[in-house]
Amino acid sequence: MTPEAVYLDYAATTPVDPAVAEVMGRSLAEPDGVGNASSVTHVFGRRAAERIERSRAAIAALIGAAPEEIVFTSGATESNNMAVLGAARANAYRGRHIVSSRIEHKAVLDPLQRLQKEGFAVALLSPDRRGRIDPAAVAAALRPDTVLVSIMLVNNEIGVIQDVATIGALCRARGVLFHSDAAQAAGKIPLDVHAAPLDFASITAHKLYGPKGIGALYVRGEARAHLQPIVFGGGQEGGLRPGTLPTHQIVGFAVACDLAHHSLAAEDARLAGLRERLWRGLATLDGVHANGEGAACVPGILNVSFEGVEGESLVTGLRELAVSTGSACNSASAEPSYVLRALGRDTQLAQSSLRLSFGRFTLPQHIDLAVDAIRREVTRLRALSPAAEPARRAPDGVTGEAGGPGQEAWVRFTLHVREGVVNGALFKAYGCPHTLAVAAWVAERLRGRGRADLAPGTPAEWAQALTVPVEKLGRLLVVEDALADCARHWPEQG
Numbered sequence: 384m385t386p387e388a389v390y391l392d393y394a395a396t397t398p399v400d401p402a403v404a405e406v407m408g409r410s411l412a413e414p415d416g417v418g419n420a421s422s423v424t425h426v427f428g429r430r431a432a433e434r435i436e437r438s439r440a441a442i443a444a445l446i447g448a449a450p451e452e453i454v455f456t457s458g459a460t461e462s463n464n465m466a467v468l469g470a471a472r473a474n475a476y477r478g479r480h481i482v483s484s485r486i487e488h489k490a491v492l493d494p495l496q497r498l499q500k501e502g503f504a505v506a507l508l509s510p511d512r513r514g515r516i517d518p519a520a521v522a523a524a525l526r527p528d529t530v531l532v533s534i535m536l537v538n539n540e541i542g543v544i545q546d547v548a549t550i551g552a553l554c555r556a557r558g559v560l561f562h563s564d565a566a567q568a569a570g571k572i573p574l575d576v577h578a579a580p581l582d583f584a585s586i587t588a589h590k591l592y593g594p595k596g597i598g599a600l601y602v603r604g605e606a607r608a609h610l611q612p613i614v615f616g617g618g619q620e621g622g623l624r625p626g627t628l629p630t631h632q633i634v635g636f637a638v639a640c641d642l643a644h645h646s647l648a649a650e651d652a653r654l655a656g657l658r659e660r661l662w663r664g665l666a667t668l669d670g671v672h673a674n675g676e677g678a679a680c681v682p683g684i685l686n687v688s689f690e691g692v693e694g695e696s697l698v699t700g701l702r703e704l705a706v707s708t709g710s711a712c713n714s715a716s717a718e719p720s721y722v723l724r725a726l727g728r729d730t731q732l733a734q735s736s737l738r739l740s741f742g743r744f745t746l747p748q749h750i751d752l753a754v755d756a757i758r759r760e761v762t763r764l765r766a767l768s769p770a771a772e773p774a775r776r777a778p779d780g781v782t783g784e785a786g787g788p789g790q791e792a793w794v795r796f797t798l799h800v801r802e803g804v805v806n807g808a809l810f811k812a813y814g815c816p817h818t819l820a821v822a823a824w825v826a827e828r829l830r831g832r833g834r835a836d837l838a839p840g841t842p843a844e845w846a847q848a849l850t851v852p853v854e855k856l857g858r859l860l861v862v863e864d865a866l867a868d869c870a871r872h873w874p875e876q877g
């Protein structure tokens with residue numbers, strides 16, 4: 384753990400357990416690491432193959448599968464692609480309809496979009512306000528030509544657990560293949576893929592204290608005939624997923640599964656305690672909402688929205704915490720979390736969310752530190768927001784503002800004007816970190832300026848001074864508009 388920040392982003396990836404790292408290091412250094420498991424003609428290859436098969440059994444045991452039902456992949460992204468594309472294409476002759484949900488990981492949604500281009504129809508179900516997919520809605524969405532249902536087991540943003548047992552049973556009864564993305568579930572909650580019942584399940588080592596770059600797709604014995612490969616080559620993994628198997632990665636994955644298997648029950652109780660401690664600490668702030676509250680959740684994820692606070696600005700202020708936000712200010716997409724939007728959260732609450740995720744190495748004092756830091760920052764940002772106080776017009780001053788409540792940015796300047804020039808300037812701002820930084824920077828440079836030359840430069844120049852990326856320039860226009868509003872209301876006798 385880095386000394387300068389508390390890591391609370393376990394849902395993005397977990398730290399590698401030292402026991403896993405140790406076994407992987409040895410595997411790389413020993414002859415076992417030398418051989419290619421496909422080279423059965425010599426002892427190096429055979430030894431690697433033995434280690435891999437022992438590992439396969441440990442990984443299978445964690446989820447209740449048989450060893451031969453485990454197909455190694457590079458991670459859950461590939462497993463999801465393989466299950467969704469592979470099962471749909473292999474069954475296209477029977478029908479071209481798929482049922483899934485709006486809150487799936489992109490590694491399911493993007494392959495589904497690809498399949499639509501190949502002529503498949505996809506029904507995406509919406510969750511209820513708590514994030515649950517109603518099994519009855521799945522049943523209602525099934526058509527005679529439905530060949531695949533894909534519903535995740537645990538959501539990566541809100542931690543809500545779906546009722547895959549009921550969904551699996553109804554799919555089985557209708558002869559429809561059922562895939563579940565179990566990346567956030569494996570090693571966190573008890574999972575028995577046969578009992579569920581699942582035909583395909585995606586898992587990945589780096590969400591359960593193993594290395595990045597190795598995962599698996601569980602393929603139920605009878606479902607294997609209904610799956611096409613998406614990668615072609617040397618015939619490994621029964622031709623389903625060719626490529627030389629990475630012995631050290633697989634060995635590490637297996638140790639991680641063993642550790643998770645043995646600590647699951649005790650960890651569940653401990654993490655539930657930490658989650659409760661975190662929520663109790665945050666709930667003392669007003670206007671805090673737990674996203675997914677009321678639904679069954681994994682204990683290691685708490686997703687909260689703070690009214691009146693923009694998530695990216697909040698995260699920027701929380702330098703001592705490594706956390707994730709549903710705000711889209713700095714992400715590639717312009718949309719805030721599609722998962723929170725699917726829950727019916729309005730844009731502002733979706734923009735104001737923090738995902739706090741924790742696990743094996745999180746201690747109560749880390750949670751307490753997080754609570755203190757978040758309370759401090761939420762309080763600071765709320766006080767900075769124009770919503771904190773009504774706009775007042777000073778007798779010798781001018782107030783101008785742009786944006787407003789419910790919008791993605793809101794900036795207000797209150798200027799003290801004497802003899803036609805600014806004598807003092809205050810600002811209030813709500814929005815992304817760029818908007819806040821530029822509003823503060825501009826406010827500092829208004830003294831001595833008159834109505835005609837009020838703006839200290841142009842948004843392009845502010846962006847350059849504060850190294851705001853060009854594509855975020857639009858976020859500074861609200862500052863320019865607020866200054867223009869000041870000029871419009873300039874006092875006659877200034």
Ligand SMILES: *Cc1c(COP(=O)(O)O)cnc(C)c1O
Nearest residue numbers: 458459460488490539566567587
């Ligand atoms: C992390 C994650 C993935 C992607 O897994 P990778 O191993 O990083 O490819 C897919 N689905 C869910 C639910 C995840 O949390």
